Amino acid sequence: MSIFQRRLASSTYAxxxxxxxxxxxxxxxxxxxxxxRLNLDQLAAQQRRLDSVQDVREEKAADDEESQDGREENEVSEDLALGGVVAFTLAELESERFQVEKLLQLSRQVFEVGEESKFEKLRDILQDPRYQSEKIIIFTEHRDTLNFLARRFESLGFTGMVAQIHGGMNFDERDEQVEFFRLxxxxxxxxxxxxxxxxxxxINLQFCWLMVNYDIPWNPARLEQRLGRIHRYGQQHDPVIILNLVAGKTREGRVLKILLEKLERIRKELGSDKVFDVIGRLFRGVSLREYLEQAVTEDGVEETEKLIEGTLTKEQVEAIKEREHILFGEGGDVLRRLVYLKEKIDQETYLRLLPGYxxxxxxxxVPFMNIGIEGxxxxxxxxVAQKPGALDPLWPVLENYPPAQRHRFTVYRPRNRGExxxxxxxxxxxxxxxxLLRxxxxxEALKGGVFLDPTVQEPYLFHLALIEIDRRPDPAFPQFSQREDLEYRLAGLKQYExxxxxxxxxxxxxxxxxxxxFPSGAAKLATAAQDLRELAKAFALEHIAWPLVEKRRQSLQQSLPEREDFLRRGYDYQEAELAAARARLADKIRAGDLQAKAELTRxxxxxxALTAERQRAMDVLHREPELIAPxxxxxxxxxLIVPETSPEEKKKYDxxxxxxxxxxxxxxxxxLGARVKDVSTPELARSAGLSDYPGFDLLSRRLAGEEIAIEVKGRARVGEIEISENEWARACxxxxxxxxYxxxxxxxxxxRLLRIQDPFGKLLFRAKGGVVIDERNIWEAAEMGILT
Structure with a gap:
């Protein structure tokens, strides 16, 4: 229901x-x-799988969403949710179809009238003399509403004057639209x-100071992010005007109107816009969705009004502000996002390191497959094939690609997907x-190989294992007649003598x-490898496989009451339907309809039979966790891994x-979007316009134009680092x-990356020239945004 509630509040078209x-x-x-093609049991099983579908708009902030094949993540999850049913009979599905057809007809009639009060209010804003020459940003949760607005604007004469951005666009398309709007x-x-x-x-849009929320997100973090698009550092205009279009006469609209008015009152009491920066934290642990779903009744609206009054107070905003000041100092508005930024940067860093692997x-x-790389x-x-037919086994897959793409490869995400x-x-x-390679x-991989490890003093074995978790078959249950794979997990194991x-x-x-x-010192371990292998297998079962099994069993047990209730309601529907049919047939028999007797017997x-089916279905639910096993x-x-003994190789390792x-x-x-130059050698430093030995390894120009010098120190594990006199002087x-870094x-x-700004001030100022810093001091001085 929440999908329809949200979309009704957004636009009739949505x-x-x-x-x-x-x-x-x-x-x-x-x-x-x-x-x-589908029976009712399969339908019920299909619906149970939908229980795991995320409400992306509720559970994720907008910046956490990922696009999938030109669709926003919330659109994908919403589409899955729209496939859910509570009906368990064909008659109930037919009944719902009839109701939806009526609702669709009504919505079309309303839409075709062409009058939408929110849009009329928006048109008034556009035509207001105060804003006629200003750029305006309009946010909506739904791409359908975005399409509706774009078409309506064009019909009003704004053809060629409307930029559009949605999550299905790639970054180049978004940048083009931002530049179109910036111009x-x-x-x-x-x-x-x-x-x-x-x-x-x-996307930063500080060059614009007028924003309209055509609909209001139910997730407070999303509302906070909207406001942050223009209401952030770099905004030169005062005031920034944010207009919220809410149908205040509807029950949901009343709740949102109360919320927004309360925020505005707090802003005035504080004499600060800080309240808009902490909306997400104000509502932490509070579900606006529950408030708005509760508002479908008049009593629910009144109860929600009381809850909002108690949840939002000036004192809470001041408490959050003070706590963040203590934690983050004056840079709180930026630093409070470090946890989120760390996660995003971890992902981006992974994507940038992956192509190298x-x-x-x-x-x-490829040489092992008689294939070469050119270009x-x-x-x-x-x-290219180094021997005739080397590429033949790959052609069945290649034929699924466009002809122009079949011979061109890259390990980096191409700007143009067809490139x-x-x-x-x-x-x-x-x-x-x-x-094919495997x-x-x-x-050959199972026969084993010998490798050198410069970090150890004794040899050891390494095993790469595939751990499988499945649901075992049980002939007593037709649903479990076949074994089903549930999970695969790769694991690496180190095993010592x-x-x-x-x-x-x-x-x-x-x-x-x-x-x-083959080093003679490892002969004993190699000889015992076969016996040790069985110990490794037992270890993998006990310490990796069984914990995975228990995790899956616990998940099923935790959701068991909900699934039992789902199943119970389904059979209750069928029993009620049969009872009604039995009563109708009994009436017919009493009226003299002899043909009804056979139908009544059936x-x-x-x-x-339904009573027995119900019990069997319940038994299936209880049996399923028991069948999960490695x-x-x-x-x-x-x-076989042996210690590296060559001093020259140890230098190469360093x-x-x-x-x-x-x-x-x-x-x-x-x-972070920075432009980075490697200046770690004299040649690279000179090409960057620096002296041969600049005293740092990387020169990074950030998006805001700031240029920083980065000295990089690496350790195989954890340990102290040494700063040279040249590096000490440049840091000074x-x-x-x-x-x-x-x-x-x-x-x-x-x-793991630890970052220290101004190491001279934090670590070096007492030293006279080069200095050794231990790991404890490094951890203490590092920024909060540690990358692990």
């Missing part, structure tokens, strides 16, 4: 489109049941920008290539170098650690513009 989608899904369900109207720029919430990530894998793997590996490259095949995990061509060389085992990253071997010899038998542990690869630290630091800055000269755990697959 409501109409949701009815159209709902009707289409009902028609498809009815057709599937009538054609025998002065006299130079052909747009006067109006219509945008959805999910469109605004990373994919490219490295391809460069090493530019850092841009567009081509795969090349973007190779990454999950991409069909990449998966097929990996599958089929050809999987046995003593038998000690520990889990480690599956990428562990990527960090090591292959050995060209109904009685169906009632008896399906086994399959080893995919083994390796260089690799530093290179990894620079790569992680670069990726972090790149994720640059102070706040000099950053120390320390990357720990470079010898693992999860390096």
């Amino acid at each position: 409501l109409m489109k949701s009815f159209e989608r709902r009707l289409k899904k009902l028609i498809n369900l009815i057709d599937d049941i009538q054609a025998g 002065p109207a006299a130079e052909g720029g747009a006067r109006i920008l219509v945008a959805t919430d999910a469109a605004g990530e990373g 994919i490219l490295r894998f391809l460069e090493k793997a 530019d590996p850092d841009n567009i490259f081509f795969l 090349a095949i973007f190779l990454h995990p999950g991409e069909p061509f990449f998966e097929q290539f990996c599958s 089929a050809r060389y999987g046995r 003593t038998g000690y085992l520990e889990e480690c990253p599956v990428e562990h071997l990527l960090l090591l170098k292959g050995a060209r010899f 109904i009685k038998e169906r009632q008896k 399906a086994g542990v399959t080893f995919l690869a083994h390796a 260089a690799a650690i530093e290179a990894m630290a620079v790569k992680v630091s670069w990726a972090y800055e790149d994720a 000269n640059l102070r706040e513009k000099y950053w120390l 320390v990357v720990y755990d470079c010898a693992s697959s999860t390096p």
